[in-house]
Amino acid sequence: MSSLSLYDTLSRTVQPFVPLKKGEASIYLCGATVQAPPHIGHIRSGVNFDILRRWLEKSGFNVTFIRNVTDIDDKILQKAVLEKSPWWAVAMKYERAFTDAYASLNVLPPTYEPRATGHITQMIELMEKLIENGSAYAPGNGDVYLEVRKLSSYLTLSGQKIDDLLPSDDATETFKKDPKDFALWKGAKPGEPSWPTPWGDGRPGWHLECSAMAHAYLGESFDIHGGGLDLIFPHHENEIAQSQSAGWGFAKRWMHNAWVTTSGEKMSKSLGNSLQVTELLKLVRGIELRWYLGSAHYRSMLEFSQSALEESATAFRRIESFLYRAEEILGQAPTPTLSHDFVSAMNDDLALPQALATISQSLRTGNTAITAGDKKALAVSANEVRGALEVLGCDPYDVTFAQSNGGKSRSGDLTSALDGTIQLALAQRASARDRKDFAASDAIRDGLLALGIAIEDTPQGPRWSITSKEER
RNA sequence: GGUCGGGUGGCCGAGAGGCGAGGCUCAGGACUGCAAAUCCUGCUACACGGGUUCAAAUCCCGUCCCGACCUCCA
Numbered sequence: 001m002s003s004l005s006l007y008d009t010l011s012r013t014v015q016p017f018v019p020l021k022k023g024e025a026s027i028y029l030c031g032a033t034v035q036a037p038p039h040i041g042h043i044r045s046g047v048n049f050d051i052l053r054r055w056l057e058k059s060g061f062n063v064t065f066i067r068n069v070t071d072i073d074d075k076i077l078q079k080a081v082l083e084k085s086p087w088w089a090v091a092m093k094y095e096r097a098f099t100d101a102y103a104s105l106n107v108l109p110p111t112y113e114p115r116a117t118g119h120i121t122q123m124i125e126l127m128e129k130l131i132e133n134g135s136a137y138a139p140g141n142g143d144v145y146l147e148v149r150k151l152s153s154y155l156t157l158s159g160q161k162i163d164d165l166l167p168s169d170d171a172t173e174t175f176k177k178d179p180k181d182f183a184l185w186k187g188a189k190p191g192e193p194s195w196p197t198p199w200g201d202g203r204p205g206w207h208l209e210c211s212a213m214a215h216a217y218l219g220e221s222f223d224i225h226g227g228g229l230d231l232i233f234p235h236h237e238n239e240i241a242q243s244q245s246a247g248w249g250f251a252k253r254w255m256h257n258a259w260v261t262t263s264g265e266k267m268s269k270s271l272g273n274s275l276q277v278t279e280l281l282k283l284v285r286g287i288e289l290r291w292y293l294g295s296a297h298y299r300s301m302l303e304f305s306q307s308a309l310e311e312s313a314t315a316f317r318r319i320e321s322f323l324y325r326a327e328e329i330l331g332q333a334p335t336p337t338l339s340h341d342f343v344s345a346m347n348d349d350l351a352l353p354q355a356l357a358t359i360s361q362s363l364r365t366g367n368t369a370i371t372a373g374d375k376k377a378l379a380v381s382a383n384e385v386r387g388a389l390e391v392l393g394c395d396p397y398d399v400t401f402a403q404s405n406g407g408k409s410r411s412g413d414l415t416s417a418l419d420g421t422i423q424l425a426l427a428q429r430a431s432a433r434d435r436k437d438f439a440a441s442d443a444i445r446d447g448l449l450a451l452g453i454a455i456e457d458t459p460q461g462p463r464w465s466i467t468s469k470e471e472r
Numbered sequence: 473g474g475u476c477g478g479g480u481g482g483c484c485g486a487g488a489g490g491c492g493a494g495g496c497u498c499a500g501g502a503c504u505g506c507a508a509a510u511c512c513u514g515c516u517a518c519a520c521g522g523g524u525u526c527a528a529a530u531c532c533c534g535u536c537c538c539g540a541c542c543u544c545c546a
């Protein structure tokens with residue numbers, strides 16, 4: 001069996017994954033700044049790293065997965081003014097929106113989900129350490145800055161040179177020793193929330209919380225730090241600067257997911273609401289949206305279009321219905337197993353497109369086995385398909401998705417009542433077909449379809465399933 | 473200006489010196505009372521111009537185009 005290799009943004013190469021502690025994997029993922037509802041770009045990050053996590057677990061690692069919530073930030077404060085609502089209510093509202101979105105896409109809850117505002121103590125401790133060792137300074141206005149030129153490794157993740165950077169808007173900030181220094185902590189402004197510190201009241205800068213919280217839950221160094229591409233600079237550079245200035249090893253490996261784009265461009269707030277997760281879930285089911293987001297390689301841009309999403313959903317339904325047919329024929333749900341090719345693909349930096357190709361292969365083999373009446377071969381294929389879907393978080397049998405499933409083998413009183421009703425109709429249709437009254441038999445089939453029940457004739461007899469809205 | 477990533481068939485989307493990834497759509501066929509589902513066959517693509525090589529989508533040089541980041545974006 002091959003072993004897992006992953007891309008590392010720092011070295012820009014794919015390297016074998018060797019954990020710090022045998023059998024353990026520690027991951028810190030930059031989660032949401034909860035200032036607006038999630039669009040699919042946000043959630044792609046969640047799905048991509050969820051697949052990584054599931055694969056690590058499947059590979060036998062005990063995974064500690066930390067995904068933070070940044071619940072204090074300039075934009076949250078702006079939004080609070082706009083919505084005429086306390087900043088903490090705004091943050092909570094959008095945090096829930098993210099939680100709901102993650103749940104509807106079957107993203108596993110993190111091992112722990114720390115909020116920035118719950119870790120002010122750790123942030124102050126970190127700043128004290130940085131000031132003590134001369135890495136940071138408090139000029140007296142309530143701000144605390146990191147002195148970036150003191151750290152020789154600054155900007156190695158993004159490969160930039162400090163003097164090549166464009167000057168920032170606050171370059172004229174007089175309290176900074178150097179315009180490139182960044183704020184760990186911001187002095188309180190009137191009307192804004194603040195916490196007391198040895199240097200005056202204030203609130204966290206953007207980056208400090210991640211260093212403090214990663215340290216609190218994962219220790220001085222950990223295996224993987226993840227986030228979106230745009231976080232490489234400045235966010236992750238600054239995290240590295242803070243943490244390494246404190247003497248911590250910090251992340252051993254950096255992984256970044258690419259964008260969901262529209263018309264070749266990065267998604268932006270100005271696109272409005274149409275790409276919010278809640279809107280897209282009106283078009284396709286959560287499992288289908290997840291399948292779509294997982295179908296591209298995590299480091300490739302995914303060009304969004306509604307037709308691409310719908311096509312992807314159609315493709316998924318084909319796989320799903322194969323599993324249900326297999327279950328009907330075999331008399332039991334497939335048992336998840338992994339094919340050698342699927343494992344190899346996943347181990348090669350989570351090569352999802354290749355992994356999906358192996359699913360297509362198993363699917364074709366399995367369908368051929370159905371036609372040939374080869375139950376043994378069918379079981380092998382169906383097991384492989386389900387095993388792969390399980391790793392991708394798209395197992396239709398997963399309880400998260402179970403309520404949205406059609407088909408007749410699902411349990412529950414309502415389903416069995418419905419099944420009985422449909423069987424009556426099917427019996428009528430069968431007798432109509434026996435006397436070659438096809439007008440009558442088709443009327444029954446069309447009538448059921450109008451109600452959202454699709455009928456297919458198979459060598460094993462007719463089967464029914466709930467159709468999606470757009471197929472009616 | 474600096475840094476990074478791209479341009480692949482009707483569409484999506486991999487690959488990275490030689491064997492047509494895969495999916496969707498479309499066309500034809502098998503099966504079917506008809507559908508649906510399924511299977512089979514077909515659609516031989518890599519921005520442009522040079523070069524290296526027995527062999528280039530892949531390497532080199534040049535050109536064009538697109539995108540991301542450059543201090544509070546996933």
